Amino acid sequence: MSQAAAVPLPKPGARRAAQRGRGKPPRFDVRRLPGFATMAWVCVIGLYAPIVVLVIYSFNDNPSVTIWTGFSWRWYASAFGNEQIRDAALLSLRVAVTAAIVATAFATMAALATTRVPSFRGLTAIYAIINQPLMVPEIVTGIATVVFFALIKQLTGIYGLGYLITAHIVFCIPFAYLPIRARLEDMDRAYEIAAADLYATPWRAFRYVTLPLLVPGILGGAMLAFLVSLDDVVITVLVSGPGEETLPLYVIGQVKRGVTPELNAMATLFLAASTLFATLFFLLTRKRAG
Amino acid sequence: MTTETAAAPPPAPAALSAAEAAAQAVERRAGVRRWLLAAPAVTVIGVCGLMPLLIVLAYSWAKPADYAGVVWRFQPDAWVNLLFQQDIFSDALTPNYAYYSIYLRSVEMAFLTTTLALIVGFPTAYFIATRSPRNRNVWLFLITIPFWSNLLIRIYAIMMIIRDDGYLNHALISLGFIDQPVPIIYTNYAVAYGLIYAYLPLMVMPLYASIEKLDFRLVEAGYDLYASRLKVLWHVIVPLVKPGIVAGCTLVFIPAIGDYIIAQMLGGGNRMMLGNLIAQQFSTARNWPQGSALALGLMSVVMLALMFYAARMQRSRAQ
Numbered sequence: 001m002s003q004a005a006a007v008p009l010p011k012p013g014a015r016r017a018a019q020r021g022r023g024k025p026p027r028f029d030v031r032r033l034p035g036f037a038t039m040a041w042v043c044v045i046g047l048y049a050p051i052v053v054l055v056i057y058s059f060n061d062n063p064s065v066t067i068w069t070g071f072s073w074r075w076y077a078s079a080f081g082n083e084q085i086r087d088a089a090l091l092s093l094r095v096a097v098t099a100a101i102v103a104t105a106f107a108t109m110a111a112l113a114t115t116r117v118p119s120f121r122g123l124t125a126i127y128a129i130i131n132q133p134l135m136v137p138e139i140v141t142g143i144a145t146v147v148f149f150a151l152i153k154q155l156t157g158i159y160g161l162g163y164l165i166t167a168h169i170v171f172c173i174p175f176a177y178l179p180i181r182a183r184l185e186d187m188d189r190a191y192e193i194a195a196a197d198l199y200a201t202p203w204r205a206f207r208y209v210t211l212p213l214l215v216p217g218i219l220g221g222a223m224l225a226f227l228v229s230l231d232d233v234v235i236t237v238l239v240s241g242p243g244e245e246t247l248p249l250y251v252i253g254q255v256k257r258g259v260t261p262e263l264n265a266m267a268t269l270f271l272a273a274s275t276l277f278a279t280l281f282f283l284l285t286r287k288r289a290g
Numbered sequence: 291m292t293t294e295t296a297a298a299p300p301p302a303p304a305a306l307s308a309a310e311a312a313a314q315a316v317e318r319r320a321g322v323r324r325w326l327l328a329a330p331a332v333t334v335i336g337v338c339g340l341m342p343l344l345i346v347l348a349y350s351w352a353k354p355a356d357y358a359g360v361v362w363r364f365q366p367d368a369w370v371n372l373l374f375q376q377d378i379f380s381d382a383l384t385p386n387y388a389y390y391s392i393y394l395r396s397v398e399m400a401f402l403t404t405t406l407a408l409i410v411g412f413p414t415a416y417f418i419a420t421r422s423p424r425n426r427n428v429w430l431f432l433i434t435i436p437f438w439s440n441l442l443i444r445i446y447a448i449m450m451i452i453r454d455d456g457y458l459n460h461a462l463i464s465l466g467f468i469d470q471p472v473p474i475i476y477t478n479y480a481v482a483y484g485l486i487y488a489y490l491p492l493m494v495m496p497l498y499a500s501i502e503k504l505d506f507r508l509v510e511a512g513y514d515l516y517a518s519r520l521k522v523l524w525h526v527i528v529p530l531v532k533p534g535i536v537a538g539c540t541l542v543f544i545p546a547i548g549d550y551i552i553a554q555m556l557g558g559g560n561r562m563m564l565g566n567l568i569a570q571q572f573s574t575a576r577n578w579p580q581g582s583a584l585a586l587g588l589m590s591v592v593m594l595a596l597m598f599y600a601a602r603m604q605r606s607r608a609q
Contacts, residue, residue: 030510031420033519039413040429046410047436047490050447053457057450066460106331113327120321126328129335136343137548137592139565140585143572144342147349147582150359170338173331227438233551238569248442255555259450267443278438282431 051271058264075265085266088250091161092230095246098165100226103172107225108180108218110173112210115184133171141171142238149239159241167239168229175228176221179285183217216284223281227274343589350582358576368583389567396564399478400547403485407493407542408535410486415497415534416527419504430498437491445555448484449475452556476558484552489545493538500534501527533606540599544592564588 061072079085107130114126133141149163191213195205233248240246245253247270254263350368352360370376374383418429436444451457452474459471474480504527512522528535550565557563562570568588571581 028513030513031506033413033416033523036413036417039410040417043410043414043490043494044429044432047433047487050444050451050487051436051439054443054447054450066455066457106334109327110331113324117320117324120324122325126332129332129340132335132339135592135596136339137544137565137588139548139550139568140343140346140589141339142550143568143581143585144346145338146572147578148338148342148345151345166334166338170335173335177331231438231440233441234565237551238572248440251442251446252555255446255449259446259453263446264450267446270443271439274439275435278435279431286427 054264055268055271058261058268060261060264063261075261076269079262079265079269082262084245084250085262088245088247089266089270091244092247095161095165095168095236096226096229099168099172099229100176100222102165103169103225104176104180104218104222106169107173107176107221108214111177111180111184111217115181116187116189130177131174134174138234142235145170145235146238161241161244163241164236164239164244164246167235168232171232171235172225172229176225179220179224179281180214180217182285183214183220187213220281220284223277223284227277227281230270230274343586346582346585350579350586352579354577354579356576358572358578360578365579368577368579371580372583372587392562392564392567395478395562396547399481399485399549399553399563400543402482403489403546404493404539404543406482407486407490408539411490411493411497411538412535415494416501418494419498419501426502430495433494434491441488441551442555444488445484445552448480448487448556452480452483475556476561478557478561480556481553481561481563484556485546485549488552489542492541492545496537496541497531497534500531500537504530533603536599536602536606540595543595547591547595548588 057068058075059071059073060068061074062069110126110130114123114130117123145167149167153159153163187210191209192205195209196202200208230247236246236248237252240249251263251267254260349360351364351366353363353365353367355361367376370383371386372389373386375386375388376383414433418426418433421429449456453459454471454473454475456475458474459468462468463471508530509522509526512526517525548565549563550569553561553563553566564584565588568581568584571577571584575581
């Protein structure tokens with residue numbers, strides 16, 4: 001996207017404005033449609049208003065969430081002190097980090113196998129399988145996974161967090177795959193051919209040429225996988241075993257009992273974390289344009 | 291020169307075949323390596339993504355066990371129940387109106403969400419695509435950031451605003467518009483708002499990608515031919531960005547029709563959608579075959595939507 005954005009479109013309106021002299025607004029801008037700018041602002045305000053309100057009220061001194069009395073950090077302190085919140089957040093992070101690392105490793109390998117290669121038999125099948133988690137509604141994936149894992153638990157008697165992590169790996173792979181593949185496709189074969197001409201073995205050419213060039217894509221993929229894992233609700237809620245209280249499960253349990261400022265503080269921290277990672281992803285994948 | 295080319299052909303077949311054999315060996319090794327590289331991802335998704343669906347397919351034809359699970363006896367009841375209800379006494383089949391109303395609500399909500407998301411998303415995407423390249427990235431970033439935060443946290447933020455004791459009602463009361471809180475949460479409007487809120491970026495992104503490629507000389511030509519803004523929008527811009535519209539609508543429609551968590555949180559218990567019905571079969575109703583059949587039914591609807599999308603894309607590419 002950012003790449004295409006670098007190519008400026010012809011701007012007839014702007015050109016006309018320039019002909020008449022600077023500072024004067026164009027008389028008729030063909031690109032403008034009345035009301036569209038308003039709608040865009042309404043859209044952004046609509047998206048951010050609930051989040052902004054949530055963040056502001058997480059600093060509210062009053063235990064009642066609706067009445068503002070004064071600024072305070074107390075809910076952050078109490079959220080950090082709440083063992084249940086801490087455990088849920090740590091569990092969610094553990095699942096997200098593990099799933100993101102494994103999914104990114106698998107996705108990198110798959111991207112190397114399917115990008116910039118001559119078409120081979122089974123390539124379409126590999127694409128289809130990798131994208132499968134994106135095609136099926138989450139609720140269907142969720143219940144199918146539950147049924148499958150129940151069967152395995154019955155057969156093997158093995159329980160644990162591994163099931164939840166595996167479920168996350170499955171839907172993280174296609175997300176990690178996309179930016180890595182995009183990066184690979186943009187890479188010039190010439191670098192690797194040059195390395196081979198200089199007597200580098202295929203492994204050394206990969207290790208010292210392909211891999212370093214691929215790093216932004218891999219990091220971008222990992223960020224995306226991490227975000228998607230942290231963002232997931234449906235599959236996490238369905239697949240979590242007893243005693244595995246992840247963040248979404250904790251929030252659902254709390255909301256049933258009512259809205260608390262402590263929950264606002266925790267939600268704000270999570271929003272900050274995902275904003276940070278989304279920003280990193282944005283910066284990492286944007287670089288390829290330059 | 292001429293002698294060389296004349297002399298060259300005789301040894302060529304042998305050399306070529308040797309080179310060919312070597313090339314084939316290299317290619318074969320590369321092929322094996324490609325499969326080995328793809329294997330982990332393909333295996334994980336194949337085993338934990340595709341196989342469960344096959345198991346669900348098998349379960350949908352089995353008999354429900356008393357407490358969750360299935361008994362392995364062939365029984366097509368779950369599929370029949372999608373449309374008909376069996377009378378306990380006479381075995382007569384009557385239409386399953388309870389399910390029809392849930393299907394209808396799901397489809398209605400999905401269409402409503404898609405339409406409203408298009409109405410809001412199109413102008414937004416158009417506005418973004420007509421900014422300077424630098425501003426475009428900032429706008430896109432702004433639109434996608436909320437999308438990357440936990441869905442439940444976003445729903446929670448909405449709940450804080452629209453619940454009976456929420457900020458919206460407080461604001462309306464203190465401004466004197468109303469004196470009693472208006473019920474907003476646990477209505478269809480709340481669910482629709484939640485769905486649009488959650489999936490709007492999925493509409494804006496493909497629309498943006500289409501509009502950004504739009505050749506504005508065609509738009510200018512439309513104005514030169516004395517078309518009004520509305521006419522240009524309808525007869526020039528919309529037909530040109532149709533692929534983006536179809537992609538955006540598909541991307542919003544699919545998660546909206548399969549929604550589970552938004553209807554549960556913002557719709558309360560009585561605004562059931564297909565997703566909730568499916569989840570219920572695996573929790574309180576303890577009828578796994580029924581849940582499996584419903585899930586596969588939903589999946590077929592989504593697959594049909596995707597096929598429709600693919601067909602549209604192919605047609606527009608052919609043009």
